[in-house]
Amino acid sequence: MSKPFEELKRARNEKRMSLVQVAEMTGIDTEYLAALENAEFSLLPDPLYVRGFIRRYAKTVGVNAKPILDAYREWEQEVNFIEETNQQVSLPSRSSRYQKNRKAGWKSPGSAIEKFKTLNVKKKRILVSSAVFLILAASAVIWLIIDKVYSGAETVQLNQSSSSAPDSSSAAMVKKRPVVRLAQPAEKSDYGDVYSIENADKVEVRISAVKLAEIQVRSGGPTGEKIAEKTLRAKKTEMFSDPKWLSLRVDHPDHVKIYVNGVLIDTSKQKEVSLYQLKIKEK
Structure with missing residues (x-):
């Protein structure tokens, strides 16, 4: 991806121009010019502005802008494809989990036991008898289904021809989408929400800032090596990956969108400093 953009730097050096000189001629900040030369798109503003930057820079140093625009x-x-995919799947935020439990009127198992204790002896006997009958009936149905399934399976195996075997090449074309699950909520963890990731070779995290936010990223867990600690300005995006485990700390989670292997973690209601442990599920 960076090769078309390297032409900008090559042409600038041939003309013996510094980034400061190009910035003065184009009105583009030097940090944006350097980001264009290195194809570091996460450091650039909205794409609408970037396309204009490319045209001006290319014209100033005398290179064809079309291959660079095509690459961009x-x-x-x-990125748009990833965004569309991410909009289809998301995980609930911590606050929404609380609200859902309250709306459902969740009660502990002990409350049902207490109600059972208050029933008279006759009602208790009726309930117990009904439960036993249902258990026996369900067991009979299950055995009938199992017997039918196994007898049917044997018939299919004997009569099945080789032509009906699944096409291994077509099956290989179907790639399982990564699955991200909340393995342990922050209420039960010392290091924030713990998410497990399945059907993936590594942890991939993309953080897009809506407003100013401070982030810290560690490899291998909350006490692992610090690989990033920075301020994200609005419309900035950073991407990180690790073979097994990424630990993320965000001061204003509601200011960012966090995508974990293509799944959006809803942090829109979380205003306090939060930790997130993102781990590949052990096989």
């Missing part, structure tokens, strides 16, 4: 549009399409 290709990157845009990839």
Whole structure:
């Protein structure tokens, strides 16, 4: 991806121009010019502005802007595809979990036991007898189903021809989507919400800032090596990956969107400093 953008730097060096000189001629900040040369798109503003930056920079140093614009549009399409996919799947926020439990009127198992104790002897006998009858009836139905399934399976195995075997090549084309689950909530963990990731070779995290936010990322867990500690400005995006485990600390989770292997973690209601442990599920 960076090769078309390297032409900008090459042409600038041939003209013996510094980034400061190009910035003065184009009106583009030097940090944006450097980001264009290195294809570091997460450091750039809205794509609408970036396309204008590319045209101005290319014109100033005398290179064809079309291959560079095409490369940037290709990157845009990839990002948009990820965004559309992410909108289909998301995990609830911590606050929404609380609200859901309250609306459902959740009670502990002990409350049902207490109600049973208050029933008279006759009602208790009726309830127990009904439960036993239902258990016996369900057992009979299950055995009938199992017997039918096994006898049917044997018939299929004997009559099945080789032509009906599944096409291994087509099956290989179907790639399982990564599954992200809340393994342990922050209420039961010393290091924030713990998420497990299945059907993935590594942990991939993308953090997009809506407003100013401070982030810290560690590899291998909350006490692992610190790989990033920075301030994200609005419309900035950072991406991180690790073979097994990423630990994320965010001062204003409601200011960012966190995508874990293509799944959006809803942090829109979390205003306090929060930790997130993102781990590949052990097989």
